[in-house]
Amino acid sequence: MPRVSPKRRLTAGAALVVAALVTTTACGGGDDDDSGGGKGAGYNASLNKVANPSKKAGGTLRMVGKQDLDSADPQRAYYGMSWDFMRFYTRQLVSYDTKPGKESTKLVPDLAESTAKISADGKTYTYKLRDGLTWEDGSALTSKDVKYGIERLWATDTITGGPGYIRQTLDPKGEYKGPYKDTSKDKLGLKAIETPDDKTIIFKLPKRNGDFEQFLAMPAGSAVKAAKDTKAKYTQRPFSAGPYKFAEYKAGKKIVLVRNDKWKKEADPIRPALPDKIDVTISANLEENDKRLMDGDYDVDLNGTGMTQSGRVTAVQKHKNNVDNMHTSFVRYVALNHNAKPFDNVHCRKAVFYATDFAGLQQTRGGELAAGEIANSTFPKAVPGYSDYDPYGILARKGKPDVAKAKDELKQCDKPSGFSAKLTARNNNPGEVDTAEALQAQLKKVGINVSVEQLDGADSASITGSPSVVKKRGYSMQMSGWGPDFPTGQGYAQPLFDSRFLMENGNYNESQIKDKKIDALFDKAIGETDPVKGGEIYKELDKRILDQADWMPFLYEKNITWRGSRLTNAYMSDAYNGRYDYVSLGVNQK
Amino acid sequence: MTEAPHEGAPGTAGPRTVLAYLIRRLIAVIIMVLVVLLATFTVFYMLPKWAGQDIAVLFAGKQAGAEQLEGIRTKLGLDDPLIVQFWDFIKGIPMGRDYVNGSDVTHCPAPCFGYSFRTEAPVWETLKDALPVTGALAAGACVLWLGAGVLTGVVSALKRGTIWDRAAMTTALGGVSLPVFFTGMIAMGIFVHNLGWVEIADSLSTDDSIDVWFQTLILPWIVLAFLNAAMYARLTRATMLEVLGEDYIRTARAKGLGEVVVIRRHALRSAMTPILTVFGLDLGVLMGGAVLTESTFNLPGLGLEAVRAISSKDLPVILGVTLCAALAIAITNLVVDLLYAVIDPRVRLG
DSSP states (O other): OOOOOHHHHHHHHHHHHHHHHHHHHHHTOOOSTTTTTSOOOOTTTTSSSOBSOOOOOOSEEEEEESSOOSOSSTTTOOOHHHHHHHTTTOOOSEEEOSOSBGGGGSEEESSBSSSOEEOTTSOEEEEEBOSSOBOTTSOBOOHHHHHHHHHGGGOTTTSOSSOOHHHHHHOTTOOOOOGGGOOSTTSOOOTTEEOSSTTEEEEEOSSOOTTHHHHHHSGGGOOOOGGGOOGGGGGGSOOOOSSEEEEEEETTTEEEEEEOTTOOGGGOSSOOOOOSEEEEEEOSOHHHHHHHHHHTSOSEESSOSOOOHHHHHHHHHHOGGGEEEEEEEEEEEEEEOTTSTTTTSHHHHHHHHHHOOHHHHHHHTTHHHHHEEEOOSSSOTTSBTBOOOOTTOTTTTTTOOOHHHHHHHHHHTTOTTOOEEEEEEETTSTTHHHHHHHHHHHHHTTTOEEEEEEEOGGGTTTTTTOHHHHHHHTOOEEEEEEOOSSSSHHHHHHHHHOGGGOOSSSOOOTTOOOOHHHHHHHHHHHHOOOHHHHHHHHHHHHHHHHHTTOEEEEEEEEEEEEOOTTEESBOEEGGGTTEEOGGGOEEOOO | OOOOTTTTOTTOOOHHHHHHHHHHHHHHHHHHHHHHHHHHHIIIIIHHHHTTOOHHHHHHOSSOOHHHHHHHHHHHTTTSOHHHHHHHHHHHHHHOEEEEETTEEEEEOSSOOOEETTTTEEHHHHHHHHHHHHHHHHHHHHHHHHHHHHHHHHHHHHTTTSHHHHHHHHHHHHHHHSOHHHHHHHHIIIIIIISOOOOOOSOOOTTSOHHHHHHHHHHHHHHHHHHHHHHHHHHHHHHHHHHHTSHHHHHHHHTTOOHHHIIIIIIIHHHHHHHHHHHHHHHHHHHTOOHHHHHHHTOOSHHHHHHHHHHTTOHHHHHHHHHHHHHHHHHHHHHHHHHHHHHOTTOOOO
16 A cells, blocks of 8 residues: 555645535525525415515516527417517417416407407407507507518418417418518408408408417417518517517527517506516526525526526525425326337236336426426316326325236236337436436336437427337337417317327327327317316316326426515416416515 | 747748748648538538438427428528538638528528528627637636646646645646536635625626626636646646756756756746647637536537537537637647747747
């Protein structure tokens, strides 16, 4: 053994002490419970109620996010957080109510004086616009601006990325080519929308769709002023109709919104418009973002995807009054691909349901607070169609597996000793690969040998979303998460389960379900304009999917969200998948 | 150089040979950058295609129809052979480029490094914003680390075996082995969150004042310098010790030169050559974007842009950043090679 000189030992010891000191000071930061200027409003103070209600205007709302808006162009955005944020500067005919929890999913008039007057056959929707609607340059906002904004959705080679619901409903055959190829003088050639005068707008649907107003409430239904439309570049500087306008936008770095002084409060019953300024920082370092939220440098996380593991431990232990445990309307699931053997056999699919240890998966993702509740239904609790139907006894066993039944199903599937499968998981989705590996270990106990294939989430549209690529690579199970575009069965479940939504690219019917009965149930529910009756049909549909073991939900996602102490009027909105309703937020200046 | 002890010595290059050398090296740089680009281009544009993935989907987003994808393919020329696509890209740099699909034209002015259909902006705009940040980060950090590293190394070498030497080398070992995201988080924890001595700006742009730049960059400089200085201290110490044992040092001392002159003019100068080699590479890599440092401190430089581009599969930006990085490494290496001749007259260019 080499001799170590006492001097050297001393130096090494000193280095260790220094390192230990440095580490402890760094971790000891922020012990005080009232960091960030004031006390939080209480644990879960934003769930189904308003935390810190206030009408006080002024101050700067400071948001931080890891990810920028997918687009600032209302017709091109698809992220929930973008839709939430856009209410600051866009307006639609109808929008979601600014009330907490489930009440937020109710549609209320925005640009329109009232919700739609629907004709008896359910195919004609008529709106009258309010008085006093203006753009940020002071010009009047008319029904033609609403029509033009919606028409942009047809320019599919330029206005990419947004939802296609309005387009598919009004023009299923794709006859209109969009305003940029429109030869009519005013570029308003879409026949399905009529604007007899500046205050009236009429939609003529070729076929009933009970959710049509839901489509119009999405930012895709926003008004855009034709003279200010910069086409693909509109995302760099959208023209505002709301209480705030862009002062600065650097994609991926910074957004600054300031008051739009041409906006009139009396012509907008929804938006309280409390802060004077909204300042958004995009920063890639999640841990640091959490720290600065807890320091009070920022008020709220723009992305609304929950805190990091280290952040949430500190937050829950030391600042519980600033924490909300939000449910996000997202369902974590595993799709069982019917075109990959042996999942064409319902018993092999059922074997997976019985062999899965749901409680184990919940633990892997971070436990009940951070990961969410064990799922039984394919529908999240906030979407009509959810019920406590539990054919595999998952809730009854508290998520534990039933190995005997799993083996029995394997026998009925003619695979008594099990089979092999390939499971995909996205390596840039926190915890997904770990969860897939946990599932791999669980299924191995009944002889189902799963290999986990990691993918980049950014590729999902072209890999897991392409049935031919899936087939070529032999993927049979796909782990992912899904949330509603709008809170009805059509907005949540149709892309997942309807055979007519099986697409060559960007496919989300990952189980590749081709079930005539399910398609028929969708048609029936969509034709129904009464949401309660619609919900009953979706319950039936959910039962069918579960009985067939088509698609295995395992968690109703929850996350730990930071609510800055300065925030006023903070409440969780079901309409925005369990984010705060940004447009209602205010700040206490301290 | 004012001093001229070696003037006229055989092998010193004349201006013409230096020029010829420079031209030859510049051509080599261009070829190297082209090869790197071609490789990157193949990896990001061709491999996915060969694996059966459709790149147009990346640009189209959710719910893209077949017609829409076809339009994007035409517009970006994705169906052209590799070499045609590559040539279009190269040509766009000096000439600018139009992306055309029927009546839908997107113009990308020269220098066109591509057009990001994620942010709807030419890649050059992104690079133009990111370059000063990365440049400032690299410049400040390398001055610090070179100064601190070489000084520590020389002192250590001269005081070999003392407590000074031991302490310096132990600290250096710590510096080499602690990753930037660790020291960075600790530095921020102490100086930003606990003591509040520095205020880090949310973002940096050329409009911000020098004070904002300095406050934001001082911690990244120190953290980055700490990491690299350690390596330079150890390297300097080792080469210095080797050089100090050489015969000519003994000769210099024997002929009565002062110790300072011996160290400065004779020992340090020849010990600098290997340090400069490493320095050229490090600086080049840093100029191409210090990914970890920039992500830790959220500095909007090339490294952060690269991470962002890769995670959102923004291919044109990935290509642009790669081009910058390759150029930076090639050019700093060229500069270093030229500097050899200045520092060490034994080096011949040619």
